[in-house]
Amino acid sequence: GNSVTQMEGPVTLSEEAFLTINCTYTATGYPSLFWYVQYPGEGLQLLLKATKADDKGSNKGFEATYRKETTSFHLEKGSVQVSDSAVYFCALKNGAAGNNRKLIWGLGTSLAVNP
Amino acid sequence: DVKVTQSSRYLVKRTGEKVFLECVQDMDHENMFWYRQDPGLGLRLIYFSYDVKMKEKGDIPEGYSVSREKKERFSLILESASTNQTSMYLCASSSSGASTDTQYFGPGTRLTVL
Numbered sequence: 001g002n003s004v005t006q007m008e009g010p011v012t013l014s015e016e017a018f019l020t021i022n023c024t025y026t027a028t029g030y031p032s033l034f035w036y037v038q039y040p041g042e043g044l045q046l047l048l049k050a051t052k053a054d055d056k057g058s059n060k061g062f063e064a065t066y067r068k069e070t071t072s073f074h075l076e077k078g079s080v081q082v083s084d085s086a087v088y089f090c091a092l093k094n095g096a097a098g099n100n101r102k103l104i105w106g107l108g109t110s111l112a113v114n115p
Numbered sequence: 116d117v118k119v120t121q122s123s124r125y126l127v128k129r130t131g132e133k134v135f136l137e138c139v140q141d142m143d144h145e146n147m148f149w150y151r152q153d154p155g156l157g158l159r160l161i162y163f164s165y166d167v168k169m170k171e172k173g174d175i176p177e178g179y180s181v182s183r184e185k186k187e188r189f190s191l192i193l194e195s196a197s198t199n200q201t202s203m204y205l206c207a208s209s210s211s212g213a214s215t216d217t218q219y220f221g222p223g224t225r226l227t228v229l
Contacts, residue, residue, distance in 0.1 A: 034217075036218075041222075042222055042223075043119070043205055043207075043220035043221050043222045043223050044158075044205070044207075044218075044220040045219075045220065046217045046218075046219075049217070089157070089158065093216070101146050101163065101165055101209070101211070102148065102160055102163055102173065103218060105157055105158045106157065107155070107156070107157035108157050108158075
């Protein structure tokens, strides 16, 4: 079946440090891959997505590349800010009909950025 | 701006009470979802709906039911609340179509059952 595994947190970094949050997946076919972010006290919002192999999603300085050969979608940012402190979720969607309407979620990685 | 609203941000109920959590979206989306979020367990899908009056069980439907009488509104019902249903509840919606569709989330309802 479909599954998503992401690195456990919490991750604690200093401002301007480089960030990587690992995400690997198991799926048949060609799923779409997503990163969502949840800021403190809020619901989730889409950060970026990629829909086919070698696609790079990017937003707010974050990037992730869809690597089919390694079944990975790692999230990176070159220089984090205190305002990036949040929980990050990796997810996949493998189709649009029936039960495939739902997203398959990783457990989330908490990031704390210190000034 | 797309919007998903939930009826309450915080709710406190007593064991055995019937609890209604309401979710409304203004994007004419076909799909709507209810999740609960607990520390260390991530997001777990309770129920989802892909059309009015249609519903599908998610991963943890026990103790919950749902209602979708209108396209924009999706209600989660706890028939008899228990302390182990204390959690953050998140509603989401998405359009039906490509697998690239984004889910849009409400701000969440933090439910405490005493």
